Amino acid sequence: MRWTAEGDVAGDVRERGFEVDVAGRTVPGVLWVPESGTGPRPLVLLGHGATRHKRVDYLVALGRRLASDHGFAVAAIDGPGHGDRRAPGHDDDIALFSAFLAEWSREGTVDDMVADWQATIDALRALDDVGDGPIGYWGLSMGTIYGVPLVAAEPRIQVAVFGLMGLLGPTRDRMAADAASISCPVMFLQQWDDSLIPRPEAFGLFDAFSSVDKRLHAHPGDHSAVPVEEILFSARFLARHLAPHAVDAM
Amino acid sequence: MRWTAEGDVAGDVRERGFEVDVAGRTVPGVLWVPESGTGPRPLVLLGHGATRHKRVDYLVALGRRLASDHGFAVAAIDGPGHGDRRAPGHDDDIALFSAFLAEWSREGTVDDMVADWQATIDALRALDDVGDGPIGYWGLSMGTIYGVPLVAAEPRIQVAVFGLMGLLGPTRDRMAADAASISCPVMFLQQWDDSLIPRPEAFGLFDAFSSVDKRLHAHPGDHSAVPVEEILFSARFLARHLAPHAVDAM
Structure with a gap:
């Protein structure tokens, strides 16, 4: 693990860029940690959506909030073909979405991304100011495509926020099987008028989770219109x- | 309007029983108001479910909480054939559910119940410690059957919590039309494995509301397994x- 950038300090929260090497790949990531306190503390992993990257605005806001309000460590990494892993010339949404579809269809992408996250987890937990606390996962849309296999494979992850996805696409069968093996608390966000994800397929994915504590929150609007309120609720979830003893019951 | 019972004071909240006369009917109700402060203040109307009554445990808890935590006035009335309006001998759930179905099927029941609520609203708002503040409605299951027509008919009601119901039963068409005329903020609670309300009919009712600010919260479990957490969230909603200036954004 290498530090690549010493980022801003906002309030008490320091942002740092890092890289982790995994099986010949370099995984670029960003870490938010409060400067006060020390590890072990909870670690939250943030998975971005297709065409976005590890520092897209809603992840930066969520990372800073989870670090500042709850004292957590928070990390995001670029997905395959995204952010600092873009192919040369892939600078617009159409090229990036095509790259996403190609990656999603490629045999091995999901396993590679799970390995990327697991190497990131191992590297971060070796840091004194992160440590070996419990882990949560947050990822919508493409963040759910790669997050469901990760949470299924990672017993260290104890809670997850998914959504804006359904049982569809090239990894549909694997997603169903992985979801069925997930039993940690799950919050599932749905956009009621999502033009990318039909309702029945979204319901199918929500149904597939084995979790006793699972909930579906749906709002009107298209794929990317998730209300800020639900992002805030997901942070509290x-x-x-x-940190069940630090947060009131609501 | 007559006071029928001087109930308990729990904390700062006084409970009183009342009766209102409407078109030859006597409507039995209960009112929770904080002893501190005075009107006008927000008024929340609570509609109970089939076979239950105005003082069923979850309504008492919700009424006391809304009064104590937010300073609201809160009222519940017995539905047709329920509580103090039961027919002689209707003392078990089977008799009460049969009476509910008969009332639901009777031409005029919905209009009568809307009139009962409106007379109750008028009587309560004439009280110094209630006054003419904004009004909210909360009612699941049978509380939605009668609540949707009430909220559609009552411009003074500015926010509603519905759920555990769908576009079905003898008033299905009216419910769809009434829901379409509702545009205030709506929170809709659904039980994902509700054996009484099929998912498509529940989605149909949620779809029918014209509200821009509407949300669906779904949890696993059967009809009556709504998590306490969602009751608490609905109170905050x-x-x-x-009282938008008194409550933080979440």
């Missing part, structure tokens, strides 16, 4: 499960 | 809209 993670906090409630990762 | 009401408070956020009835």
Whole structure:
């Protein structure tokens, strides 16, 4: 693991860029940690959506909030073909979405991304100011495509926020099987008028989770219109499960 | 309006029983108001489910909470054939559910119940410690059957919590039309494995509301397994809209 950038300090929260090497790949990531306190503390992993990257605005806001309000460590990494892993010339949404579809269809992408996250987890937990606390996962849309296999493979992850996805696409069967093996608390976000994800397929994915504590929150609007309120609620949902004695019951 | 019972004071909240006369009917109700402060203040109307009554445990808890935490006035009335309006001998759930189905099928029941609520609203708002503040409605299952027509008919009601119901039963068409005329903020609670309300009919009712600010919260479990957490969230949802300057953004 290498530090690549010493980022801003906002309030008490320091942002740092890092790289982790995995099986010949370099995984670029970003870490938010409060400067006060020390590890072990809960770690939240953030998975971005297709065409976005590890520092897309909603992840930066969520990372800073989870670190500042709850004292958590928070990390995001670029997905395959995204952010600092873009192919040369892939600079617009159409090229990036095509790259996403190609990656999603490629045999091995899901396993590679799970390995990327697991190497990132191992590297971060070796840091004194992160340590070996409980882990949560947050990822919508493409963040759910790669997050469901990760959470299924990772017993260290104890709570997850998914959504904007359904049982569809090239990894549909694997997603169903992985979801069925997930039993940690799950919050599932749905956009009621999502033009990319039909309702029945979204319901199918929500149904597939084995979790006793699972909930579906749906709002009107298209794929990317998730209300800020639900992002804030999802942060509290993670906090409630990762630091149950520090957060009130609501 | 007559006071029928001087109930307990729990904390700062006084409970009183009342009766209102409407078109030859006597409507039995209960009112929770904080002893501190005075009107006008927000008023929340609570509609109970089939076979239950105005003082069923979850309504008493919700009424006391809305009064104590938010300073609201809160009222519940017995539905047709329920509580103090039961027919002689209707003392078990089977008799009460049969009476509910008969009332639901009777031409005029919905209009009568809307009139009962409206007379109750008028009587309560004439009280100094209630006054003419904004009004919210909360009612699941049978509380939605009668609540949707009430909220559609009552411009003074500015926010509503519905759920455990769908576009079905003898008033299905009216429910669809009434829901379409509702545009206030709506929170809709659904039980994902509700054996009484099929998912498509529940989605149909949620779809029918014209509200821009509407949300569906779904949890696993059968009809009556709504998590306490969602009851608490619904109280905050009401408070956020009835007293927006007194409640934080979440």
